[in-house]
Amino acid sequence: MYTNRQFAYAPTPYIPRAALSATINLDEEVKLSTTTTERDLYDSLAEIYSIIVTLDALEKGYLKDSITEADYTETCSRLLKQYKSNLADETVAQAFGDLETFKREWNMECPRATERLRIGIPATVEQGPTHKGAQHGSDADATLVVAATENFITLMDAIKIGLVEKDTLHPLLVDIIQAVNKVTDKEFESKGKIVQWLITLNQMRAAEKLNDDQAREFQFDMEQAYYGFKATLKKE
Structure with a gap:
């Protein structure tokens, strides 16, 4: 039923070389940073990321009226201050680039946080309190x-x-x-x-x-x- 067929080429068997060896210890934890400066930079960028995500959730909560105006104003003001404080560092600001670049790099979709960061003040300050005229x-x-x-x-x-x-x-x-x-x-x-x-x-x-x-x-x-x-x- 089966006939012997000749291949157009002869596969070369793989012969491992004794000289090959692992250059890293696979059991060793890989570190993103090797210096204190690098670690501080990554910590700051991670904090900025969390601020943006948190701010977006806060804006959604405010629009849904699931948070009081006082709590919203206090929390939003604190997040905006922390965002600006992190970017006040020249090294962090250079690595961050700008908001749109940072969002693209980390695949972030935070339209409400983006708008609030552009304006730089809480919605209650921008528009005034909604609970009373x-x-x-x-x-x-x-x-x-x-x-x-x-x-x-x-x-x-x-x-x-x-x-x-x-x-x-x-x-x-x-x-x-x-x-x-x-x-x-x-x-x-x-x-x-x-x-x-x-x-x-x-x-x-x-x-x-x-x-x-x-x-x-x-x-x-x-x-x-x-x-x-x-x-x-x-x-x-």
């Missing part, structure tokens, strides 16, 4: 209006005298968005510009400055937001 016509309201007005003036004065570093402007802008949200829950002209500039400043390094064109545009947008804020109060 602003109260009108009281002495407390008058105090809040004065505080918001002073925040606008402080920011615009800082721009006029050339204080256009990120670490100067960003806190002042956060104060403004918090102050106006305490006064009114209504949208007003150029309020969106405040958030847009928060995003722009949040992407900058602490010591980076706005250039002349950016500074002029920023000042113009903040003036328009201030006028929009005052116009809204007159309608209420």
